[in-house]
Amino acid sequence: MAERRKRDLLHSAVFAVRLAWLADRRALVHVIVVQVLSAMVMAGALVMTQQVFGAVLARGPAAAGRSPVLVPAVIAALVVGAAVGALRLSGTARMAVLTVKVDRLVAGMVLEAAVAAELPRFEEPDFHDRLQRAVFASRRQPALAVILLVTAFQAALTVLAVGGAFVLMAWWLLPLVLLSAVPAIRAAGNERSAHHDMHHGLSENRRLREYLERLLTGRDEAKEIRALDLGGVLTGRWQEQYAHEVRATEALMKTHARHRMVAQATGGVVICVLVGSLWWLATSDLLPLSTAGAAVAGVWLLSVRLNTFAGMLGGIGENLLRLTDLETFIAPTSATARVPRQRRELTYSQLPCEPVALRAERLTFTYPGAEVPAVHEVSLDLRPGQVVALVGVNGSGKTTLAHLLAGLYPPDGGHLLCDGAPVTDLTAHRERTAVVFQDFTRYKLPALDNIAFGRPHTTDDLERVQEAARQAGALDFLKELPDSLHTPLGKEFTGGADLSGGQWQRLALARAFYRDAPLVILDEPTAALDAHAEDQLFAHLRRLFTGRTVVLISHRLRSVRHADRIYVLETGRVVEQGSHETLLRTGGAYATLFRAQARAYQNTGTS
Structure with a gap:
């Protein structure tokens, strides 16, 4: 497990750098060059400090102020410091632009991947968990990963540069200073893994909280929330769900804070022993005072950088592991999502408007997680210029069948034929289909x-x-x-x-x-219209969609009586088909439903 986590961290680090490269390669190179030059200057300053101390002390304390080396060295240090400061400011500015560009790139990738997902995926809880984690990871996480990686890179360069200076002064100090950081790095790694596991475990909890937040803040939901006095109830549930994350975070931090404190104390003891050893060696004339002084400065500088690196490691690791969620989600479309999709400017002469004949042969579809098919071996014919109606009680499979005919769901079984040819490209099929949903956006x-x-x-x-x-x-x-x-x-x-x-x-x-489009699917297209407006629309439906193949779904059977053919569904199967008059004469399910609705209209005085 630990080895796998290490591989994931390395892979995610490469992924984060690739994102930065795609977002703005010039800015990334600029930032890296700034970090390299800064580290080189720091190492050079440490070596120069040791040499200046040696030259000054060799002339004796009384002559230190008249040393020909001291003043030029100080002036050189000030000039180099100013140059490095300016360089870092330019790097900071480029880094700010880079993070914004990375944010835009990654958010676009997530949106592209969500749009590319086929409709059945949105029926799967696991898909929504992965989507939630990807959205969470895309919100400043990639940009933060780049910032943390650059900072860690700077710390690593500093360690290498100062380590190189130690090799020239007292090589045996380097492994001891590095050893002092091991406990803190291990503690940070353990905390990182625990944070990532908690983050995964809270995916559905966070989705529920976000849904409750939409209910409590949405304009469309506001009237019903107030009419039913649901505000307190929903807020209470939101508080209960948030309490799970608070408790998990408290338990995690309580455990790992102790580990971090012990690790930091252990590293501090090692550093204290090293400084004491340097002092003893210098006072015992076993180590030149100039070397000992520069070494103390180097030990302090190196220990600070190592502690900074160890402190960042937890955040870097957690951030990088979250990028695995992001990369996994966008993987199918990452190659095409690098550049925003260009708008295709077409003319109406290029659109697929030729009439089509559609045939469904034994279509079957089962929703993810369901045991019973929503549509089971349904066959029907749809011809140009015809109006075909799908009727049945709620849950009979009408809307699911419409989704299959529109190419929104790929069937689990059976075939959809367009002009006699099997429909294999659902995207192309959707281009020649117009759908009005009951729950339209x-x-x-x-x-x-x-x-x-x-x-x-x-x-x-x-x-x-x-x-x-x-x-x-x-x-x-x-x-x-x-x-x-x-x-x-x-x-x-x-x-x-x-x-x-x-x-x-x-x-x-x-x-x-x-x-x-040549194929028109209308799912309860008049549910919000009054009876007069509904009758007007259906009276002109055939004229409005002249030459088109029209599929009409409606609970109001008086609206479908003029359809060329009516298919009656029950529990996902076609149980009757024919014209309005034929089905009435048969006296089956359609006739029963129609007469029941007709009596209801007569009883209320509605024509």
Whole structure:
């Protein structure tokens, strides 16, 4: 286990340096050169100190002030010190820019990897744990790793440089000084491993806390939190979850603080013994006073650097081990995520708008962790110009089947055929599909973007945006917004405006019209519309999507009665299919559901 951790640390260190190199190689080289020159100057200053002391003491205390070496040496030290100070300032400035660039690079990699993950991955708790750890690691962790590595590199160079000076003065001191740092380095390594293990164990705990924070601070959730007086309950649960991390941190720090104190005391005793030995050797004329004085300065300098390195080791190690979480998550897309993806500017003549015939053959899909398939051996035909409806009670598999038809889930079994050819490239299939989800996303961005996101890799076409909005019945209320289609849709932003649920749904429909795809899937597209608006939309559905293959999902069976073909699902299987009239004559599940809903409308006086 220890050997594996060491390999992980080395690998992560190389990964951190590679990130810095990709972010800004010139800045990285500049910072490294500054550290090398600083270490060389420090070693030279130590050797020069020993030589100056020797020259001054050789002339005797009375003549020290008239020494031809002392004043030039002091002036040289001041000049070199000023030069090194300026050099370090330039290195600090470049380091600040480098850390920002590393942050941007890594955050982009995580976002690219999250976007590249297929939809079924978001059903897996383990994926969310790894995503949470990667997001946590991307927040200043890579930049901090680079800073710590540079600082550790500087400390290591100082140790080497001062060690080289010791070889010239008193070589036997070097292994003893290095030995004094061993207990502190071991204690830091043990603490690093414990921190990393605790971090992994708290992944789901932190995800739950973040979810509770979103509930307590979200604008959309605020009304229900207050209406139900949930604030105190949710805050209490947040406190309970945070208490787990507090207790784990207290236990870890209590144990390892004692270890660090013992290690530091042990190292201090060794240094004290070394200084005492140097003093005894100098007073016994066994070691020149100049060498002893320079050696004491070197012992102090080296011990400070070693203690600094040991103190940093825990932070470096923990930080680097977290980078393993980051690298593991972004590994599939790291090669392509180095450079931000360029926007592809296409014209509508290049879009896949030719009608398509789609056939599903014995499609089967089971959600991760589930024992029963959500869709089981479903076969159906979708032809250009047809409206096909999927109906059934909640949990019957309608939405999952729609996701399979849209290429959002790869089937566990069976095949999806497009114009007779097997669909093997889900990304390409999604290009020719427009989907309006029941739980569509409300982008709190300008209304123009909310519609143009239907084709994000094309140049925004204002005329097409307005036409899509008109077809969805959204153009009139969008023009009344403060800045028309350029108005941000969210009161959280300056000049922003709110929309009603029905208006948001029309905007989602407009997005589908703008996409202009040959396959259109509408999952409860009128759930937020009133009955009159719903009837209007469905009455014009075939005209609005002329030549397209339309898949319609709706709980309101009166909305699907004009569909060319209706598939009735139960527990993930197709149990009936046919036209509205055929299914009513059959008297099966569809007829039972339709008549039950019809009675409900009659009882409430709704036509």
